[in-house]
Amino acid sequence: MNHANTCRTGRTFAARVSAGLISAALGLPLAAFAAGNPCAAGSQAPRAANPCAANPCAAKNPCAAKNPCAAKALQRPAGYKPYKGNHAELVAAGQKLFSDKSLSTNNSSCATCHTDYAAYKASFAKPYPHRVEMAVNTAGMKQIHLDEMVQLCIATPMAGKPLDWKSRDLAALVAYTEEQQKGYKEHMKKNPCAAKNPCAAKNPCAAKNPCAARNPCAAK
Template sequence: MTIQDEKRRSLLARLSRQLGYTAPALVLVAGGSAFQAMAGEAPDSRSFTSGQDAPLMLAEAHAEGQAEAEGEAEAEAEAEAEGEAEAEGEAEAEGEAEAGDHDRSAVERPDGYTPGYDESGDNPAELIARGEVLFNDTSLSTNGLSCASCHGADGLSGYQDTFNDPYPHEVAMGMDMFSMERVHADEMVQLCMVAPMDAEPLDWDSQELAALSAYVVDAQKRFAGNSTGHNCDT
């Protein structure tokens, strides 16, 4: 075999690897002679032919190979872009789910509701005393917490500075979790029931809610001007 034949064989093998032709044959032209070889097969010196159509066949085969490679690259790029967009959409949806995880209607006073306590503080001692017992009752939660877990047995610990203000007032947890700019004392009780204590809100007409709200109002009056800590968001 001549050096020229070896060069032809090497060129054919390289093109076959790069383009991966699926056409039945590839025609190469070199020095005025041509040979034909099946794709993926080693060329044979006995397959040399001549023909005027060889340059055209080579150009067509080369163009097909380039188009196929470009199509695969484009498809891969589109698939990658779709995958990234889908991942971003899922992450955004998860973020929105976390931000809107709490139902405001569960903790906000319903239409037509009449409180069973006086938010100005004129509540019977018996109602406040019952509220104090409930304030320390862990059975109201599903995770072993009570209101006193954050605010102490006397109801005077772990408040933000806004607790100095009479209800309704700003509460960080109400704003952050439920987008409520201000909350009433009974709404604050419901916030604590649903969020920290991981329980269902109390019935709006229940004596439990009225008693707890009366106790919270009483604690607020005792706390005002005597701030003792800033751990929770009530």
């Protein structure tokens, strides 16, 4: 197999494994889990339709180590210069893209998991680049920039194709996510439990999350 094919094959692992992991965690029949396990020998399972693969309580991805191209595809390319444009216009365009399911292959969007600041970890309030567990676990990236984080979310939980690094769409999503980051900081000030709760009730997968019972803010 040539390198290009290895890359294409490798990039599909992280996007397809999550549903099988969640099924196992929830105690679904082993046969059902095996049938949807993209790591199984000879598996022809379709891409997982799991919009919450980025859930910080999810099990680590056993296929990550088999993906030699994940980090390279999601890191800023050499000589990278992002698209520049009117900030207000980029934010408006990014807001639309945030809910655009056409960026995915599993009928999800950024808003599927992040509406009303759901499913963000406390580290989202920190200036980028910084450490993000999902980036470490799926691509071995110890530090990640915001534009790389956008690409990672599109490629992994949304199972989509990363955007062109020089594209207006990527710049727009980054601009809108920067506004989300500002809003999240205010949200944390008003809701002291938000930063401690990676399994918030607003998370569309909260009810299925095996970590929910460990939520220190549940009673509050």
